[in-house]
Amino acid sequence: MESRSADPGTVRPGGRTARVRAAVLQAAGDALAEGGLSGLDLADVARRADVGRTTVYRRWGTPAALVADLLADMAEQSLPRARTGTLPGDLRANARLVQRTLADPRQGPLFKAVIAAATCNDEAASALRLFYATRVTEWEPCVREAVERGELPEGTDTREVVRAVSAPLYYRLLTTGEVLDEAAADRAAAVAVAAARAGAFVTAETPAKQ
Incomplete structure (x- = not known):
């Protein structure tokens, strides 16, 4: 899970509605990072965002709906993939992006909260x-x-390889108190590359050549 947050004070295009959404989602993310799901209260989010409570209740209605919209926004704002020209380089870049996000003092607790x-x-x-x-x-x-x-066998489940890169990092985030570092990211990428090259993710037979 990799995302970028808007710099403080920036406003996304789209007028007042977009500004209100951006402010509310920023406030919701702050509340989740600070207090987890139990700390997400729509009235408190409205106060943090400096918008009317009626606006927040009418548009989102429940904390779960607010979390859902926050995730949609995070997907929209996520960084594009790297293009290093090699599989190890690309997957290492992916792993390090995930690692930086999960190790971030705000983003790490935020992702724990949305997973919860x-x-x-x-x-x-x-x-x-x-x-x-x-x-x-x-x-x-x-x-x-x-x-x-x-570089990889025909029939490789390409999406599963990508999942295999970040899975160990999320596991460590949720099950240990250890800080995720670049060494952990590089190791996760290297393991995924080795497994993919060995055919561990092949799920379909190579079509017979005519």
Whole structure:
């Protein structure tokens, strides 16, 4: 999960509605990072964003809906994939982007909170799945291109390779108190590359040549 936050004071295009949404989502992210899902209160978010409570309740209605919109916004704002020209380089860049996000003092707790929300609310769960699907779709071409270059076997599940890069990093985030560093990111990428080259992600037989 990799994302970039708008710089303080910037306003996305789109007029007042867009400004209100940006302010509310920023406030929601701050509240989640500070207090987790239990600390997400629509009235408090409205106060933080300096907008009317009626506006927040009318547009989002529930904390889960606010989390879902926050995830949609994070997917929209996420950084594009790297293009290093090699599979190890691309996947290392992906792993380091995930690592930087999860190690960030704000983003790390924020992602823990949205994952927690997804475990107990269907709307949040659907939004989280969409977020990850968007990010996998962004990075999948680097694996597909590696297959086309002959770096990986035909029939490799390209999306699964991308998932394999970030999975160990999320596991460590959620199950240990350790700080994620670049060494962990590089190791996750190297393991994914080695497994992919060994055929661990091949899920389809190579079509017979005519």
